[in-house]
Amino acid sequence: MRAHCLAALAAALALFATPQAHAETQQAHPHAEKWSFSGPFGTYDRASVQRGFLVYETVCAACHSLRHLSYRNLGEEGGPFAAYRVFNEETGQHETTLGLHGGHEGKLVEIQDNPYVAAIAAAVMIPDIDRDTGEATERAGRPSDRFRSPYPNPIAARAANGGALPPDLSVITLARHDGANYVHSLLTGYSDPPAGVDVVQGKYYNRYFAGGWIAMPPPLASADMVTYSDGTAATPEQMARDVTHFLAWASDPKMEMRKSLGLQSMAFLLVLTFLVYLAYKQVWRGTKH
Amino acid sequence: MAGPSTYQPASGFTRWLDTRLPILRLAHDSFVAYPTPRNLNYWWTFGAVLSMCLVVQIVTGIVLAMHYAPSIHDAFASVQRIRRDVPWGWLIQPIHAVGASMFFLAVYIHMFRGLYYGSYKAPREVLWILGCVIYLLMVATAFLGYSLPWGQMSFWAATVITNLLGAVPVVGTAIRDWLMGGFAIDNPTLNRFFSLHYLLPFLIVGVVVLHVWALHEAGQNNPAGVDPKEKGDTVPFTPHATMKDLFITVVFLLLFGLFVFYMPDALGHPDNYIPADPLVTPTHIVPEWYLLPFYAILRAIDFNVGPIDSKLGGVILMFGAIAVLFVLPWLDTSRVRSMRYRPIAQQFFLIFVVVCIALGWCGAQQPAAPVIPHPAFKADLRWVEGGTSATRTVTATSERDAVAGFEAAAQEMRQAGAQLVLVNRTSPTQATLTGVSGGTEQRATVQGRDLDALEAEIGKRKASLGAASVPFVEVDRKEPFVFTVTRFSQILTAYYFLFFLGILPLLGLRETASRVPDTIAKSIRGGAH
Numbered sequence: 001m002r003a004h005c006l007a008a009l010a011a012a013l014a015l016f017a018t019p020q021a022h023a024e025t026q027q028a029h030p031h032a033e034k035w036s037f038s039g040p041f042g043t044y045d046r047a048s049v050q051r052g053f054l055v056y057e058t059v060c061a062a063c064h065s066l067r068h069l070s071y072r073n074l075g076e077e078g079g080p081f082a083a084y085r086v087f088n089e090e091t092g093q094h095e096t097t098l099g100l101h102g103g104h105e106g107k108l109v110e111i112q113d114n115p116y117v118a119a120i121a122a123a124v125m126i127p128d129i130d131r132d133t134g135e136a137t138e139r140a141g142r143p144s145d146r147f148r149s150p151y152p153n154p155i156a157a158r159a160a161n162g163g164a165l166p167p168d169l170s171v172i173t174l175a176r177h178d179g180a181n182y183v184h185s186l187l188t189g190y191s192d193p194p195a196g197v198d199v200v201q202g203k204y205y206n207r208y209f210a211g212g213w214i215a216m217p218p219p220l221a222s223a224d225m226v227t228y229s230d231g232t233a234a235t236p237e238q239m240a241r242d243v244t245h246f247l248a249w250a251s252d253p254k255m256e257m258r259k260s261l262g263l264q265s266m267a268f269l270l271v272l273t274f275l276v277y278l279a280y281k282q283v284w285r286g287t288k289h
Numbered sequence: 290m291a292g293p294s295t296y297q298p299a300s301g302f303t304r305w306l307d308t309r310l311p312i313l314r315l316a317h318d319s320f321v322a323y324p325t326p327r328n329l330n331y332w333w334t335f336g337a338v339l340s341m342c343l344v345v346q347i348v349t350g351i352v353l354a355m356h357y358a359p360s361i362h363d364a365f366a367s368v369q370r371i372r373r374d375v376p377w378g379w380l381i382q383p384i385h386a387v388g389a390s391m392f393f394l395a396v397y398i399h400m401f402r403g404l405y406y407g408s409y410k411a412p413r414e415v416l417w418i419l420g421c422v423i424y425l426l427m428v429a430t431a432f433l434g435y436s437l438p439w440g441q442m443s444f445w446a447a448t449v450i451t452n453l454l455g456a457v458p459v460v461g462t463a464i465r466d467w468l469m470g471g472f473a474i475d476n477p478t479l480n481r482f483f484s485l486h487y488l489l490p491f492l493i494v495g496v497v498v499l500h501v502w503a504l505h506e507a508g509q510n511n512p513a514g515v516d517p518k519e520k521g522d523t524v525p526f527t528p529h530a531t532m533k534d535l536f537i538t539v540v541f542l543l544l545f546g547l548f549v550f551y552m553p554d555a556l557g558h559p560d561n562y563i564p565a566d567p568l569v570t571p572t573h574i575v576p577e578w579y580l581l582p583f584y585a586i587l588r589a590i591d592f593n594v595g596p597i598d599s600k601l602g603g604v605i606l607m608f609g610a611i612a613v614l615f616v617l618p619w620l621d622t623s624r625v626r627s628m629r630y631r632p633i634a635q636q637f638f639l640i641f642v643v644v645c646i647a648l649g650w651c652g653a654q655q656p657a658a659p660v661i662p663h664p665a666f667k668a669d670l671r672w673v674e675g676g677t678s679a680t681r682t683v684t685a686t687s688e689r690d691a692v693a694g695f696e697a698a699a700q701e702m703r704q705a706g707a708q709l710v711l712v713n714r715t716s717p718t719q720a721t722l723t724g725v726s727g728g729t730e731q732r733a734t735v736q737g738r739d740l741d742a743l744e745a746e747i748g749k750r751k752a753s754l755g756a757a758s759v760p761f762v763e764v765d766r767k768e769p770f771v772f773t774v775t776r777f778s779q780i781l782t783a784y785y786f787l788f789f790l791g792i793l794p795l796l797g798l799r800e801t802a803s804r805v806p807d808t809i810a811k812s813i814r815g816g817a818h
């Protein structure tokens with residue numbers, strides 16, 4: 001979508017931005033998926049981001065870090081676990097709900113009072129320094145903590161992954177061309193290598209990865225690696241979609257805010273353009289030029 | 290130029306101030322009463338757009354600097370923090386990043402305007418040169434700024450450019466090491482880049498003040514390129530120019546907003562979202578779009594000229610491409626200012642614009658990539674099946690006679706019945722010759738879309754024949770002519786310099802211009818351009 005707008009609106013600039021990373025390798029182009037967040041009015045599908053978080057925590061977090069995010073980000077405006085105080089007309093009571101549904105109005109619950117985020121953070125053990133002895137220790141996580149990294153340092157990460165470094169996933173959908181489609185294709189793109197291609201020891205064939213051989217074992221190889229509480233069937237394809245959706249949100253959590261301010265700003269500017277144009281024509285009326 | 294001041298202080302306070310610091314008088318004379326030619330078209334509004342861009346970059350930049358951490362360990366994370374946690378950071382950071390591109394878009398329009406309408410000619414040479422200084426400072430500022438987020442492209446662009454400076458003879462390496470603050474791009478480099486990136490915009494402000502001063506002294510040029518002669522040729526700056534400038538500025542903001550709100554990353558490179566890693570070179574290092582034409586010129590030189598190696602040659606041409614702009618007022622010999630009245634120059638100008646865009650395209654491509662489709666790479670293979678092979682070692686008397694000696698020995702083997710002879714040179718004066726006789730000669734042709742593919746095909750064919758029955762295969766490669774990006778860039782670069790150093794100087798002496806109206810009023814009645 002982004003590429004479409006670009007082509008239409010700034011053809012000359014788009015010319016310069018043409019990607020050509022695929023020149024030497026026979027890397028397949030990512031499969032174009034439909035995402036709720038693409039397009040000028042697109043928004044994240046909150047339920048999918050929540051499910052994707054579960055996949056991330058259960059599967060990917062074993063190897064990948066997400067170090068630019070804190071647990072509290074999950075409960076901030078636009079986050080998957082933002083909670084709201086909503087008035088329930090049937091019971092006549094205020095209650096805390098996850099997200100806003102069906103156009104209801106509600107007040108965002110402050111992070112320190114958000115029960116979902118507190119539970120998510122508390123389930124993680126965070127390395128820390130003991131205040132009294134100065135020794136390394138671990139404690140239950142707090143919403144203010146950064147997402148826990150699985151390895152203490154890059155050397156340990158490489159050592160555990162056959163020499164390859166699992167990249168941090170905080171901005172992964174921005175760090176690849178056609179990011180969301182790429183991540184989704186990569187997760188679902190494992191297969192046997194084509195005939196005649198030499199097998200690389202300790203690597204797995206994936207036609208979407210540059211060079212074809214990736215050090216990441218198929219992370220979503222079987223169904224039901226997670227159990228979705230909303231009853232969605234956890235097929236590999238579904239989990240791949242959801243975790244990609246979550247990573248897209250993680251890469252650009254303010255996207256919805258930006259688009260909605262964008263709509264207001266563009267509308268304002270259009271009206272202003274019109275008014276200024278009238279004023280300009282008025283000033284120049286009668287002056288030949 | 291502006292003539293006697295028409296400023297009338299209206300109140301007691303302004304009368305008092307006017308005799309102490311006539312700043313209101315200056316503002317009035319410069320931006321209210323200042324006479325501007327009444328035939329200016331929209332291309333003349335980009336100076337105002339640029340002023341807006343400069344203010345936007347400085348204001349957003351100052352806010353970013355409050356949250357940015359110039360350390361190689363924290364820089365990348367601090368930019369993420371700005372986008373995620375700093376109040377309004379998610380808006381300010383993209384405005385600054387997109388703003389750089391918008392600034393360059395506007396400056397290129399502004400410069401091409403000056404080129405087309407001859408705004409660099411007397412009496413505006415100093416005005417033009419100040420503009421060139423601003424442009425140089427802008428390029429430097431953008432380059433420094435691009436390194437700050439400390440992503441992969443930041444790091445590698447900085448590496449490539451500082452290494453280029455090392456190509457300059459004698460002082461090059463000293464300048465490079467001084468700029469880097471060490472022997473590699475590292476924390477000291479980032480620190481000084483940040484310091485300079487904060488400094489240069491204020492130098493730009495200073496030069497812009499001189500630029501506008503020079504403008505008000507010489508007066509604005511106009512599409513007809515003739516000087517205003519009577520009062521009716523001009524209109525007061527306010528409200529005429531102010532309203533027109535405002536109109537285009539708001540339209541420009543629409544484009545600006547479109548990028549900021551809906552595709553903030555479309556103009557950047559995804560690799561810059563990967564933290565810098567000195568041990569991993571990106572497959573393809575490219576600068577931001579606005580510097581691509583210069584990058585193409587830099588890479589166009591893939592040959593040495595006398596003592597100048599290709600790297601230094603590229604550097605010279607790249608800087609030369611900007612340097613010619615400085616002397617342009619004295620290169621163009623035509624006495625007609627506006628190209629509106631120079632039909633032939635107009636054509637060359639149009640080609641020049643296309644060439645600049647094409648150079649930008651080249652800068653984004655791999656140098657060896659073909660520009661137009663070419664015939665396949667082919668190779669003729671010859672081998673003998675079922676023959677017997679014999680080996681012989683030949684030693685030549687001297688290195689100079691070696692090749693002839695080996696060939697003579699091979700010829701001997703052929704006459705003795707060998708169908709195919711392979712010469713394998715093992716040392717400068719020695720070779721192992723393998724001849725195959727008997728058996729049947731076989732031929733085949735293989736092809737691939739490029740040299741690598743061809744080699745792969747040859748390898749496959751050889752493997753399928755089997756080393757046991759066929760000891761060797763004679764390969765005759767036929768490479769087609771490939772029109773590469775580098776060749777294309779060379780032609781474009783040649784035109785770029787020809788335009789300034791050949792066409793403009795000579796054309797001015799020889800061309801017949803169409804009739805130039807002697808007043809602005811006549812140019813308006815005359816036609817619509």
Ligand code: HEM
Nearest residue numbers: 333334335336337339340403408417420421423424509510
């Ligand atoms: C920060 C960047 C710049 C700013 C803020 C700026 C500002 C201005 C302004 C306000 C004007 C008068 C309005 C107009 O003609 O559009 C002007 C005119 C001019 N500028 Fe610039 N400028 C900048 C960069 C440049 C550059 C890079 C060049 C050329 C290398 C240049 C060359 C000129 C010339 C020749 C004129 C006179 C045009 C004429 O009267 O025909 N400027 N500039």
